Amino acid sequence: MPEPLDDTLRQLDGFCAEVSADFRELGRLLDHDPDAIGDHLDRPGVRLSRFCAIPPRYWPGPEAPANLVGLLRTVLGQSVAWERLAYGDPNVWLASPGPALSGGVVDVLATPEQADRYYHRLVAEPQHTFFGLTEPAKGSAATELTTTITPAEDGDGWILDGEKCYIGNGARAQFGIVFARRAPGPLGIEAVLVETDAPGFTGELLPTVGLRGARISRIRFDRVRIPAENLLGAHLRRTRRGLYGATQVLYRARPTIAAMALGCAQAVCDYVQAQRPALTGFDRLHLDDVLDRIAAVRRLIRGGAADVDRGAINSHRLGAAKAQAARLSEEATLLAARLLGPAALVEHPWLEKIYRDVRAFEIMEGTTNLHRMSVFRGVLKGTFLATTEPSGNGRAARH
Numbered sequence: 001m002p003e004p005l006d007d008t009l010r011q012l013d014g015f016c017a018e019v020s021a022d023f024r025e026l027g028r029l030l031d032h033d034p035d036a037i038g039d040h041l042d043r044p045g046v047r048l049s050r051f052c053a054i055p056p057r058y059w060p061g062p063e064a065p066a067n068l069v070g071l072l073r074t075v076l077g078q079s080v081a082w083e084r085l086a087y088g089d090p091n092v093w094l095a096s097p098g099p100a101l102s103g104g105v106v107d108v109l110a111t112p113e114q115a116d117r118y119y120h121r122l123v124a125e126p127q128h129t130f131f132g133l134t135e136p137a138k139g140s141a142a143t144e145l146t147t148t149i150t151p152a153e154d155g156d157g158w159i160l161d162g163e164k165c166y167i168g169n170g171a172r173a174q175f176g177i178v179f180a181r182r183a184p185g186p187l188g189i190e191a192v193l194v195e196t197d198a199p200g201f202t203g204e205l206l207p208t209v210g211l212r213g214a215r216i217s218r219i220r221f222d223r224v225r226i227p228a229e230n231l232l233g234a235h236l237r238r239t240r241r242g243l244y245g246a247t248q249v250l251y252r253a254r255p256t257i258a259a260m261a262l263g264c265a266q267a268v269c270d271y272v273q274a275q276r277p278a279l280t281g282f283d284r285l286h287l288d289d290v291l292d293r294i295a296a297v298r299r300l301i302r303g304g305a306a307d308v309d310r311g312a313i314n315s316h317r318l319g320a321a322k323a324q325a326a327r328l329s330e331e332a333t334l335l336a337a338r339l340l341g342p343a344a345l346v347e348h349p350w351l352e353k354i355y356r357d358v359r360a361f362e363i364m365e366g367t368t369n370l371h372r373m374s375v376f377r378g379v380l381k382g383t384f385l386a387t388t389e390p391s392g393n394g395r396a397a398r399h
Contacts (some may be wrong), residue, residue, distance in 0.1 A: 023088025119154030130176030170217030210356030316378025
């Protein structure tokens with residue numbers, strides 16, 4: 001599979017490398033205090049992380065060269081950018097305010113008025129958002145959600161009850177998207193915009209060993225009032241609401257999360273080569289093997305990202321790319337710890353931090369076991385190597 005990078009995408013990679021040059025220094029600070037991001041919002045890389053997922057028509061200024069702006073709204077462009085930013089440090093992007101995954105739901109499900117309200121708010125001041133899908137007892141079984149929305153007794157909006165777990169930025173966000181059940185069955189799930197200062201909303205940070213910038217949280221809803229205008233997708237057909245929005249967002253996110261894991265793997269390998277430039281024998285062979293596999297998975301990620309941009313989604317191959325990238329990021333750190341000696345994680349603080357950070361990619365956007373089952377189903381059905389063409393409402397391309 002040829003690597004779908006042209007001169008402009010290579011320029012995007014170079015631009016992201018330039019603005020993320022200070023990410024490792026900032027990542028070290030965030031590892032100790034993830035909320036320290038608020039003191040560094042004017043750094044170019046943080047501003048790019050804040051605004052790049054916002055449609056450029058809302059931007060207050062030129063956050064990227066004009067010829068690169070459109071690329072940042074494509075999955076391929078995001079995969080190139082996120083890999084380079086994660087090469088610096090993945091915590092910075094995850095800790096930065098902005099729309100993150102919730103913006104993708106708005107792009108797919110919101111009316112123009114809802115989208116304007118959402119994005120103008122994010123541009124007006126730095127605010128964090130969250131994407132509330134996973135539940136503590138259900139995990140990735142999205143069709144089995146137990147969080148509910150019911151009509152308010154006074155007829156004014158909805159009442160939200162339930163719980164979400166492992167939610168990035170959930171406890172520090174100002175607002176976010178929650179998927180909740182309105183009626184039985186997969187078509188009975190809706191997406192609503194939730195304010196975290198609403199009565200009945202509570203959030204708590206979960207203790208994490210690595211990737212602390214993500215602020216993984218548990219959030220609960222006890223009769224949280226949802227205004228009628230905060231229900232997303234009410235103007236769409238039932239089959240284009242709720243979980244449809246979630247799946248479209250996750251399909252687009254899968255290559256970018258895989259790219260982040262791969263950026264970390266590449267960074268670790270480059271670090272080893274800088275520390276031990278004269279590697280020989282089996283040590284050199286083992287490192288070269290990991291580098292060759294990184295290159296192969298990069299082609300798979302970028303090919304899948306380009307397919308998504310064309311509207312052709314093969315979830316089996318996207319899952320394979322994400323699972324392999326997560327695995328490679330862990331293998332790279334294990335190899336580095338061996339090649340740099342028994343005290344490597346003590347003598348090399350950055351390596352010790354990235355060693356912890358990359359373990360999070362195993363569970364981000366679906367665990368490896370789920371993606372392996374998807375690959376298996378694709379092989380059984382004979383669709384793993386095929387390109388599928390999902391139906392869509394086309395709204396994501398317009399925002």
